[in-house]
Amino acid sequence: MKKQTLLEGTFILMVAGLINRVLGFGLRMVLTRIIGDKGIGLFQMIFPIFLTFSILATFGLPVAVSKFVSEKIAQKNQQESVKILKLAISFTVFSGTLFSIIFYLAAPFIANNILNNPQTEIILKAIAPALFFITNASILRGFFQGLRMMTPTAISQVIEQITRIIVTLIILKLLAAYSLRYQAAGLALGITAGEGLGLLTLVLLFFKLRQKPKKRTTISPPKSNRALLFKKLIKFGFPITVSKLVASTTYSLEAILIPTRLQAAGYSVAVATSLYGQLSGMALQVIHLPMVITIAVNSNLIPAISEAVSNQNRSQLLNRYHQALRLVIYTGLPAAIIFYSLPEEICDILFGYPEAGEILKLISVGVLFLYLLQIMNGMLQGLGKPKLVVINSIIGLICEVLIIYILVSQPQFGLKGAGIAIIVRYLVITLLNFMAIGKEIGFALDLKQLVFKPLLGGSLLFLVIPFLETLLLDLGITDLTNLILSITGGMLAYTLVLIITGGITSRDLNQLIN
Numbered sequence: 001m002k003k004q005t006l007l008e009g010t011f012i013l014m015v016a017g018l019i020n021r022v023l024g025f026g027l028r029m030v031l032t033r034i035i036g037d038k039g040i041g042l043f044q045m046i047f048p049i050f051l052t053f054s055i056l057a058t059f060g061l062p063v064a065v066s067k068f069v070s071e072k073i074a075q076k077n078q079q080e081s082v083k084i085l086k087l088a089i090s091f092t093v094f095s096g097t098l099f100s101i102i103f104y105l106a107a108p109f110i111a112n113n114i115l116n117n118p119q120t121e122i123i124l125k126a127i128a129p130a131l132f133f134i135t136n137a138s139i140l141r142g143f144f145q146g147l148r149m150m151t152p153t154a155i156s157q158v159i160e161q162i163t164r165i166i167v168t169l170i171i172l173k174l175l176a177a178y179s180l181r182y183q184a185a186g187l188a189l190g191i192t193a194g195e196g197l198g199l200l201t202l203v204l205l206f207f208k209l210r211q212k213p214k215k216r217t218t219i220s221p222p223k224s225n226r227a228l229l230f231k232k233l234i235k236f237g238f239p240i241t242v243s244k245l246v247a248s249t250t251y252s253l254e255a256i257l258i259p260t261r262l263q264a265a266g267y268s269v270a271v272a273t274s275l276y277g278q279l280s281g282m283a284l285q286v287i288h289l290p291m292v293i294t295i296a297v298n299s300n301l302i303p304a305i306s307e308a309v310s311n312q313n314r315s316q317l318l319n320r321y322h323q324a325l326r327l328v329i330y331t332g333l334p335a336a337i338i339f340y341s342l343p344e345e346i347c348d349i350l351f352g353y354p355e356a357g358e359i360l361k362l363i364s365v366g367v368l369f370l371y372l373l374q375i376m377n378g379m380l381q382g383l384g385k386p387k388l389v390v391i392n393s394i395i396g397l398i399c400e401v402l403i404i405y406i407l408v409s410q411p412q413f414g415l416k417g418a419g420i421a422i423i424v425r426y427l428v429i430t431l432l433n434f435m436a437i438g439k440e441i442g443f444a445l446d447l448k449q450l451v452f453k454p455l456l457g458g459s460l461l462f463l464v465i466p467f468l469e470t471l472l473l474d475l476g477i478t479d480l481t482n483l484i485l486s487i488t489g490g491m492l493a494y495t496l497v498l499i500i501t502g503g504i505t506s507r508d509l510n511q512l513i514n
Contacts (some may be wrong), residue, residue, distance in 0.1 A: 015086030015293025016154030041277030060237030062142035070145025070303030096135035126188035164194030305382025339364035376433035
């Protein structure tokens with residue numbers, strides 16, 4: 001395995017992420033038809049709590065490991081990079097074990113007093129062991145990303161997803177005669193099994209890497225004190241932990257506030273739960289599909305920016321930031337247009353719930369800001385400014401909570417009020433991040449490449465999709481075939497505009513091939 005460029009690493013993780021999303025969506029389509037929106041809603045209720053515990057267990061160390069390992073490699077100090085890994089793993093073996101036990105024992109209290117739903121207890125217990133696997137796997141992924149080797153992460157993620165699907169479907173078949181809560185627990189057991197095999201894969205790949213002969217060097221790099229190095233990791237990881245807790249708190253508050261305020265608007269508990277299932281388990285899942293790209297870019301961006309900062313290479317720093325923005329805008333914009341143009345069709349084919357298309361269409365208006373804010377979060381972390389990520393995220397969260405509380409309880413808004421609140425959070429955080437980055441490195445961006453060219457292609461995409469959909473319907477082509485052909489034709493037109501205008505160049509293609 002060799003060190004990979006930003007574009008190469010992004011492409012590898014993007015392909016793996018796309019495979020995972022396709023497999024995951026295939027599973028969700030099956031699950032929706034087996035356990036329905038109520039079963040999905042039941043599982044989605046426990047996930048923010050689980051996510052919070054995993055954030056506390058890792059303590060922001062995966063990002064810290066990625067950043068500091070990349071700096072040590074830039075300084076030709078491989079011994080220190082391995083020392084960073086050992087320190088982090090020592091911490092997460094302990095924390096992962098501790099939080100898994102706490103999570104399992106606290107399941108009855110969480111189910112009855114926090115979620116106010118006793119049915120979730122067995123789901124919480126089933127997913128508890130996954131905390132140990134996730135915390136340690138995330139450290140190994142951070143280490144490989146710091147080395148700018150994205151292949152181990154990609155391989156482990158695909159194996160994890162395949163395992164999750166197989167185990168989940170087997171368990172659901174065995175539990176077909178049981179109640180909904182036991183079937184939802186099958187999803188949790190699938191996650192636990194997938195995370196376990198994913199960790200095992202990373203461990204095997206790590207030892208394979210370690211077996212390679214090391215190059216001898218005549219220069220002994222300086223060694224750092226273990227205690228000081230660990231303190232440095234924790235100090236950097238703390239604001240990242242807080243930032244992720246803010247994100248987790250957002251999901252938790254959405255899971256609690258939205259159904260509650262929908263009930264205040266006059267909906268029954270069952271209807272409110274179903275509507276929340278359509279939002280969180282369907283519309284937001286579709287919105288998150290293009291995040292395979294943002295996650296891939298972000299995983300590469302943090303070590304790439306840290307390396308540029310360590311080398312004091314401003315030109316490289318600006319180039320990598322611009323390249324990351326271009327990748328996200330060129331892919332995120334057409335995704336937003338597709339979601340806006342074909343919302344009911346997408347939700348009907350994927351989940352059998354075309355009514356979820358209404359909220360999908362609304363959120364698609366501001367979804368590009370979600371993709372951009374993730375990249376800007378990674379940029380700020382790479383610049384060593386994780387505290388700014390925390391502050392901006394908290395401001396965005398406050399705005400969202402206020403809007404949810406005010407709008408969702410009003411019958412004329414209902415679930416649309418939640419969609420508006422989510423869009424506002426995306427927008428606020430993106431603007432604050434953009435200003436913070438500009439203050440650090442300046443605002444010199446190529447607007448022609450980043451704005452005008454993709455907008456030109458997006459405009460054509462917006463016109464082509466409904467034209468093709470209507471034309472195909474007239475020809476008697478419906479459902480999935482119509483959806484695929486409409487999107488494919490629109491994307492070909494979009495890509496052609498980018499190629500003609502120089503938005504996509506031969507240099508971009510060469511970087512992927514070579």
